Amino acid sequence: MAKRPPITNRVRELREAHDQMSQSALAKAIGVTRQTVIAIERGKYSPSLESAFRIARVFGVGLEDVFGWEGD
Amino acid sequence: MSFREQSAWAMMAILTVGGLWYFNKVRAASVALGETAPPIMPFVIAYIVLIVIASIVAMSVLGMASPEAANAPADERERQADSRAGDLSGYVLGAGVIIGLLHYPLHMDGNMLYHIGFASLMLSQIAEYGLRIWYYRTGS
Numbered sequence: 001m002a003k004r005p006p007i008t009n010r011v012r013e014l015r016e017a018h019d020q021m022s023q024s025a026l027a028k029a030i031g032v033t034r035q036t037v038i039a040i041e042r043g044k045y046s047p048s049l050e051s052a053f054r055i056a057r058v059f060g061v062g063l064e065d066v067f068g069w070e071g072d
Numbered sequence: 073m074s075f076r077e078q079s080a081w082a083m084m085a086i087l088t089v090g091g092l093w094y095f096n097k098v099r100a101a102s103v104a105l106g107e108t109a110p111p112i113m114p115f116v117i118a119y120i121v122l123i124v125i126a127s128i129v130a131m132s133v134l135g136m137a138s139p140e141a142a143n144a145p146a147d148e149r150e151r152q153a154d155s156r157a158g159d160l161s162g163y164v165l166g167a168g169v170i171i172g173l174l175h176y177p178l179h180m181d182g183n184m185l186y187h188i189g190f191a192s193l194m195l196s197q198i199a200e201y202g203l204r205i206w207y208y209r210t211g212s
Contacts, residue, residue, distance in 0.1 A: 032147040035074045035208065039149060044211025048148050 005046040006070040012041045014059045014066060030054040075134060075141035076150050077208045082130040084201035086123060091194040094119045098187060108183040116190075153207035161200035168192020 015021045022039075027034045030051055040055075041046035047055065056063045073081075094115055101109035135142035146154060172188035175181070 032149065033074050033076075033141070033144075035077075036147050036149045039211040042211070045149050051148060 004043055007046045008043065008068045008070055010038060010066055011055060012038070012070075014061070015041075018059060026055070029058045067072060074150070075138050075144075076146060077205055078134050079131065080201045080204045080208070082134065083127065084198055084205070086098045086130060087194060087198050087201070090119055090123045090126070091191070091198065093122075094194075095187075095191065108181055108187065110183045111186050111190075118180065149211070150208065153204055155199045156207055158205035160203050164166045164199045165192050165196035168195060 011026075015023070015026055020025045023037045024034045027037045030037075032047075032051060032052070036045065036047075039048055052063060052067055061064065097112065098109055099117045101112060131142075168188060169192055172185050172192065175188060176185045
């Protein structure tokens with residue numbers, strides 16, 4: 001089994017806080033597939049820095065409001 | 073399931089069925105001859121033609137089912153998965169080549185060397201699609 005990256009995120013929480021934005025809508029907004037958004041939300045995949053910034057910009061928050069380091 | 077995962081499943085199935093069909097023919101010919109059959113070019117050509125036709129049909133059907141996803145380029149996670157799968161499948165090909173090269177001096181069987189090389193190529197392609205599916209599912 002692939003090792004989980006030690007990065008936490010609040011993507012699902014932020015998405016739901018934004019009028020229940022769908023995974024597909026977020027995927028389209030940041031230029032990835034819905035499966036990639038699902039993988040990010042489940043902590044199975046750490047997005048590239050560019051996609052991380054895109055996600056933060058979609059929600060109008062800073063990068064550290066979306067992503068964190070496990071244990072911090 | 074994403075379009076790319078569906079494509080990978082389809083290609084893995086096509087290559088597996090095609091490979092089994094081809095080597096079943098080779099095995100039958102070898103049994104009939106009482107030794108390793110030489111490369112049977114009509115079967116090799118039939119295998120290649122069938123694989124190409126089946127791939128085109130499968131990709132067309134999948135593409136028509138979800139045209140937007142079919143036209144979209146691979147995203148960053150999919151590219152990473154494809155790259156890792158390609159790297160690892162190269163080891164399968166390499167292992168097959170080494171087995172073939174070790175087998176030849178021991179048995180001096182050029183026909184078997186050909187079949188081992190062909191099988192290694194098939195197996196590495198099947199492994200590549202299988203690994204893609206694995207990485208798509210585990211997050212890459």
